[in-house]
Amino acid sequence: MWPSTGNYARGGIAISRVLGCRGVAVLPEGMSRERFDWLDSWVVGPEDIVRTPGSESNVKEIYDECNRLAADPGCVVLNQFCEFGNYLAHRSVTGPALERVFDVHREHAPRARLAAFVAASGSSGTLAAGDHLAARRGARVVGVEALECPTMLYNGFGEHNIQGIGDKHIPLIHNVMAMDAVTAVSDRATDELSAVYASDEGRELLRSRGVDDETIAALDSFGLSSICNVIASIKTAKHFGLGPDDIVLTVATDGAQLYGSERARIIEERFGGRIDRAVADESLRRHVENIDTDDYLALDDVDRRRIFNLGYFTWVEQQGIPLDVFQARRSPSFWDDLVPLVDHWDEMIRAVNDETEVEPGP
Ligand SMILES: Cc1ncc(COP(=O)(O)O)c(C=O)c1O
Structure with a gap:
């Protein structure tokens, strides 16, 4: 499932199709008609486009719908707003x-x-x-x-x-x-x-x-x-x-x-x-x-802290992210320490490609 207000859902649906699995786009009903037309031509069935209330600013409504759908263990939500990938x-x-x-x-x-x-x-x-x-x-x-x-x-x-x-x-x-x-x-x-x-x-x-x-x-x-x-x-x-x-x-x-x-x-x-x-x-x-x-x-440091702290209400209060994970993101080392994961993921991708004999891209 691909929650989005823009193009992420399109990319996600395309990737799902390439991988041969079902993909569900979750996006506000007020997005452009062309975006919905595009999705219509890519999804397996119309039920795979989930329209949430509102328009561009209504991101919380998307999270709520994803949380509801994720109760089904067959669903994987790849939430661009919180996936460090x-x-x-x-x-x-x-x-x-x-x-x-x-x-x-x-x-x-x-x-x-x-x-x-x-x-x-x-x-x-x-x-x-x-x-x-x-x-x-x-x-x-x-x-x-x-x-x-x-x-x-x-x-x-x-x-x-x-x-x-x-x-x-x-x-x-x-x-x-x-x-x-x-x-x-x-x-x-x-x-x-x-x-x-x-x-x-x-x-x-x-x-x-x-x-x-x-x-x-x-x-x-x-x-x-x-x-x-x-x-x-x-x-x-x-x-x-x-x-x-x-x-x-x-x-x-x-x-x-x-x-x-x-x-x-x-x-x-x-x-x-x-x-x-x-x-x-x-x-x-x-x-x-x-x-x-x-x-x-x-921005000075006070401004940065003010903006950072605003995230608390979404992530800790609404979405249940542990407070220590939320707080750890204040430090530059939290972000720098993520970088070696890329090599690790590349190795995993290579292993899957070898296993499936898929030719890697250029
Ligand atoms: C059309 C469009 N513009 C801008 C953005 C913002 O990019 P980002 O999500 O990387 O901040 C997106 C993200 O999906 C998008 O679809």
Whole structure:
């Protein structure tokens, strides 16, 4: 069973199918229609898509449903929010991959330094890449959330539409004490820009402002949470007063193709049914050219402890995680000591591959 608000359930269902076992997606009913269509085409039967109440911010409802379903001993819940494999995969795969991107860039720009790694937190797995980049290249680690549900920044709550970065909780696998800053991005910005970027008028306007065709075509790889990451990266550059030698790395966590129905709704609700040049111009000015540094917090130790402690209510009180396990996560050594597990798991994978005579990938 794969609890998720974004793409984890899709990956999980695909893996289940490849392994020849049943996979169940557990996700809020308010996620995009395309996400459900995709799942429909992959699951064995419609009962394998479990819709929980609410939308992006309703993560607790997913946990509750998983706990209920897990009473059946035939179910295995692989919960991305508390499986340390999620942390480790990003720290030991995404992190080195991003480091390589930076190193290749530096071949042409020898003065470049890695100023920050920015990622919105859903399960916070992606943020674990930041722990690698901080250790290896001295990057600041910046966590991002929706302004409409600013859990880390303001201990806040609320509904938002940046699909994949569900909130109102601090994931167990989030190494909060290693974060350097937190910021929030409004779903108004991500909604509007996603519609403008996909429209002919928006693309024409970008072209007229000197954006090249390759960059415009690349916007297809930017769904709501990806646009959020880019906005947060620009906020980071402004907040820290970064210059041309400072590199901010982020991730395009999702493409635009899953949000056609969302864009149609946004155009109806926000733009009165159509995007013209004036509307596109106004959106680009407001959400890109005039990005401000509001809702940005460079964390000190008190802030980090405040965010860390917030996790207590989810994990110890609601989900029954032992207090000593919860507390151990304050220490950097807890996270560093997980890393050797990767080699151990690789050995186990090799053993299974040998046993089943599956050819390992490249
Ligand atoms: C579309 C999308 N964006 C962002 C995220 C956030 O990534 P993470 O869970 O690694 O924090 C997810 C996670 O599932 C996602 O599906």
